[in-house]
Amino acid sequence: MHRSVIALLLALLHTTSSPKDARAGTTESISPEAREHFKAGVNYLQDPEGQRFEEAYAEFKAAYSLSQSPKILGNVGLCAMKLERDGEAIDAYTKYLNDVVAIDPEERSQIVRDLETLKASAARVALAVEGSTAMLQDTRIPVRGQNVNNVYSTSKGSIDLILRPGHHQIRATVDGQDRGVWEFNVGAGGALSHDFGASAAPLPPERQSSRSLTAPWVVTASGAGVMVAGGVMGILAMNKVHSIEQKCPNNTCPPGSGFQSDVSNARTFVGLTDGLLIGGAAITAAGITWILVASSKPRETAAKAPARLSGLCNRNGCTATLGGSFD
Numbered sequence: 001m002h003r004s005v006i007a008l009l010l011a012l013l014h015t016t017s018s019p020k021d022a023r024a025g026t027t028e029s030i031s032p033e034a035r036e037h038f039k040a041g042v043n044y045l046q047d048p049e050g051q052r053f054e055e056a057y058a059e060f061k062a063a064y065s066l067s068q069s070p071k072i073l074g075n076v077g078l079c080a081m082k083l084e085r086d087g088e089a090i091d092a093y094t095k096y097l098n099d100v101v102a103i104d105p106e107e108r109s110q111i112v113r114d115l116e117t118l119k120a121s122a123a124r125v126a127l128a129v130e131g132s133t134a135m136l137q138d139t140r141i142p143v144r145g146q147n148v149n150n151v152y153s154t155s156k157g158s159i160d161l162i163l164r165p166g167h168h169q170i171r172a173t174v175d176g177q178d179r180g181v182w183e184f185n186v187g188a189g190g191a192l193s194h195d196f197g198a199s200a201a202p203l204p205p206e207r208q209s210s211r212s213l214t215a216p217w218v219v220t221a222s223g224a225g226v227m228v229a230g231g232v233m234g235i236l237a238m239n240k241v242h243s244i245e246q247k248c249p250n251n252t253c254p255p256g257s258g259f260q261s262d263v264s265n266a267r268t269f270v271g272l273t274d275g276l277l278i279g280g281a282a283i284t285a286a287g288i289t290w291i292l293v294a295s296s297k298p299r300e301t302a303a304k305a306p307a308r309l310s311g312l313c314n315r316n317g318c319t320a321t322l323g324g325s326f327d
Helices: 003-013 032-045 053-067 070-082 086-099 105-121 205-212 214-247 259-295
Strands: 123-128 134-141 148-154 158-163 166-174 177-186 191-195 308-314 317-323
Touching: 032 053, 032 070, 053 070, 070 086, 070 105, 086 105, 086 158, 123 166, 134 158, 148 158, 177 191, 214 259
Parallel strands: 123 191
Antiparallel strands: 123 158, 134 148, 134 166, 166 177, 191 308, 308 317
16 A cells, blocks of 8 residues: 555645645645545545545545645545556546655655556547436456446546456446446457447337237237137047947947047047146136236336447457347
8 A cells, every 4th residue: 555645645634734735836725624535535544444445535536626636636546546447546646746746755656657557558448328417337357356346427428438457347327227238358458439329219108018918918829729729629529429429329339340449539639628728728817817917017118229339459459349239
């Protein structure tokens, strides 16, 4: 951990007068509220149970938003790097090194090394997300260890992210509607682009109802078909019985009439008739029950993400991938 960063900013916390920026020659105005946020961030980093970078990052960002003091950017950069928000870490560290003169030489050297590593491994991903408000949840799935999750937002219709190399899944939610998940691999120094596109227009209520009841109606029709087949089989069975009665009037069969074979065939047809009628009735009842249940529930339609062509270019050349979802 960059101990010198915390040491420097702890001094800022306990300074009674406003600190001077040696480069600009101006006096920074640090409000009590900004100091409280900064102090909370330091406490999170010094938590006895382990450094809590996510909470500390939020506090340092709040402190910087209130004060605009570049001295806080050292800690913002540290937390962003630990959380794999590499684009923000690069921006914060770069401004910190440029705008703050009084940085411990050891700390400056460490940050320079971190910056070099971040920039060398940076994978750039350009996303188009048409809509007024877009939320993008990025999940990096490492070979070992737990998944790393970050959420980004934009209202500009597009966003450029700098991500850690590896296997990623990005889910887009635009104006409260799910635009699907884009899954991809990106290498160090790679560049990718993806368009989440506009969400599909909702189906009108009558089409939603028709679409949601299609399956139960198919089941019901299938059951009715089985019952019809049972009825046909029953007619054939009755014909078999009638034929036996003609061959053997008064239950007396002449020699060589094939009585036993005819009886066996008749029993087979009767058994099939019973099976088809009972099975068809059960299937039909299940279908009707499904229709009744489905009719009593509200319908929801999910927008499907269309297939999208994405490109990947890195030092080894360029490739293209096709992604999307299918019904």
